[in-house]
Amino acid sequence: MTRDKPLDIKICGLKTEEAVDKAVSLGATHIGFIFFPKSPRNIEPTDAGRLADRVRGRVKIVAVTVNADNDELDEIVDQLSPDILQLHGSESPERVLNVKAVYGLPVMKAFSVREADDLKKIEPYIGIADRFLFDAKPPAGSELPGGNGVSFDWTLMHLLDDGVDYMLSGGLNKDNLAEAIRLTGAPGIDTSSGVESAPGVKDLGLIEAFFEAARKAEHETAVAGRGK
Ligand SMILES: O=C(O)c1ccccc1N[C@@H]1O[C@H](COP(=O)(O)O)[C@@H](O)[C@H]1O
Numbered sequence: 001m002t003r004d005k006p007l008d009i010k011i012c013g014l015k016t017e018e019a020v021d022k023a024v025s026l027g028a029t030h031i032g033f034i035f036f037p038k039s040p041r042n043i044e045p046t047d048a049g050r051l052a053d054r055v056r057g058r059v060k061i062v063a064v065t066v067n068a069d070n071d072e073l074d075e076i077v078d079q080l081s082p083d084i085l086q087l088h089g090s091e092s093p094e095r096v097l098n099v100k101a102v103y104g105l106p107v108m109k110a111f112s113v114r115e116a117d118d119l120k121k122i123e124p125y126i127g128i129a130d131r132f133l134f135d136a137k138p139p140a141g142s143e144l145p146g147g148n149g150v151s152f153d154w155t156l157m158h159l160l161d162d163g164v165d166y167m168l169s170g171g172l173n174k175d176n177l178a179e180a181i182r183l184t185g186a187p188g189i190d191t192s193s194g195v196e197s198a199p200g201v202k203d204l205g206l207i208e209a210f211f212e213a214a215r216k217a218e219h220e221t222a223v224a225g226r227g228k
Pocket of ligand 1: 012013032034036039040041064065066088133135144145146147148149150169170171172190191192193194
C-alpha cells in the first residue's frame with residue numbers, strides 16, 4: 001500500500017499547555033478539544049481558546065461536540081475559532097448541512113463501527129460531511145460516545161469505497177497503532193485515552209511513544225508500498 005499524503009495525526013482531549021505543546025512539537029496535524037460535560041476531557045470554550053492560541057496556524061484545531069445546539073456551537077466557535085467541527089453524536093445529514101451553512105467550517109462526522117453495516121451509514125453524508133471519523137461502539141453502560149479506549153475490527157475498513165477520506169480512531173495506542181495502520185491504510189489517525197495515564201490526564205511520554213510508533217508505521221507502509 002502506498003500513501004500519497006503524509007499521515008494525519010490528531011491528539012484529542014487536550015487540557016494543558018504541556019500536552020498541547022508536546023503534541024504540536026512532535027508534528028500533530030490536528031489537536032482536539034472535547035465539549036461534552038460527562039467526559040473527563042471536557043474543557044470550557046474559553047480555556048480551549050487560550051490553549052489553541054499557543055499553536056494556532058501550526059495545527060488544525062478541532063472542536064469535538066455531541067449533538068450540540070446552535071447556542072453551544074456559537075460559544076465554542078466564538079471562543080475557540082476552530083478550523084474543524086467534529087460532530088460525534090447522532091447528527092443527521094440535514095443537521096450537518098445546517099452546521100456547515102451557519103458556521104462556514106468543515107465538518108468531520110463521527111460514526112461508531114462494530115459490523116459491516118455500520119459503514120453503510122455514511123452514505124447519506126457523502127458530499128455533505130467533509131471527512132469521516134470511525135470510532136468503536138461504546139461499551140455497554142458507557143456514558144461517552146467516544147473516548148472509551150475501545151477498538152473495532154479494523155479489517156472492516158476494506159469495505160469502504162476508495163477515496164472516502166477519514167480518520168481512524170477508537171482505542172489507538174503506541175502498541176496497536178502499527179497494526180491498525182497496516183490493516184487499514186488510514187489517511188488519518190486519532191487518539192485520546194491511548195495517550196493518558198488516567199482518564200483525562202495526558203501523559204507526555206505516551207504522546208511521544210505514540211508519535212514514534214506512528215512514524216515507524218508510516219515508514220514501514222511506505223517501504224512495503226515501494227516493494228509492490
Ligand atoms: O474523548 C472523549 O472523552 C470524547 C467524548 C465525547 C465524544 C468524543 C470523545 N472522544 C473521541 O473519541 C475518539 C476515540 O477516543 P479513544 O482514543 O478511544 O479514547 C476520538 O475520536 C476522540 O476524538
